[in-house]
Amino acid sequence: MLGFRRGRAAPRASVVPWQGSTVRAEFALLPVRRRREVPSVVLTVGGVRVQLHASDVRAVGRGRSSTAESAVPPLAFLCQPGAASTGSAVRDDLGHLPADAWVLVLDGVPLVAGAVLEGAELASFLTWAADLPG
Incomplete structure (x- = not known):
C-alpha cells in the first residue's frame, strides 16, 4: 500500500542448534x-x-569484523x-x-x-552461523 513490506520472520524450527564441547548455539529472534x-x-x-546479532557473528566469521558484542545483557564479546x-x-x-582461536x-x-573455539570445532560453528536465516 505505502511501499512498505513486512519482512518475514525466519522460521525458528528449521534451524538446528549447534553443540560444541563447552558451548551451545541456538538461533533466536531478538x-x-x-x-x-x-x-x-x-x-x-x-x-x-549470551545473545549476539547473527549479522555480527557472520561478520566475525568472514573476517569483516574482529569482535561481536552481545546485543543484550550480560556484556560479552566473541573475538580473537x-x-x-x-x-x-x-x-x-x-x-x-x-591467536587464531x-x-x-x-x-x-x-x-x-x-x-x-578452535580447529574443527571453530570451523563447524562458523559454517553453522554462515547458514543462519536473515
Whole structure:
C-alpha cells in the first residue's frame, strides 16, 4: 500500500542448534522495535546465556569484523585474542590462548574466556552461523 513490506520472520524450527564441547548455539529472534525482530545467536556456556546479532557473528566469521558484542545483557564479546592490540585487556588476560582461536569473553576483571573455539570445532560453528536465516 505505502511501499512498505513486512519482512518475514525466519522460521525458528528449521534451524538446528549447534553443540560444541563447552558451548551451545541456538538461533533466536531478538525483538528490537515494535513488531520487528532480527536474527540472533544465543550462546550458552554453563549457566550463562549470551545473545549476539547473527549479522555480527557472520561478520566475525568472514573476517569483516574482529569482535561481536552481545546485543543484550550480560556484556560479552566473541573475538580473537590474537587480533587484540598490545597492552589491551584482552591481550593481557587472554594472550596465552591460541591467536587464531575464537573466544567468548565474559565481562569482568580479569576478563574470563567463557568458551574457546578452535580447529574443527571453530570451523563447524562458523559454517553453522554462515547458514543462519536473515
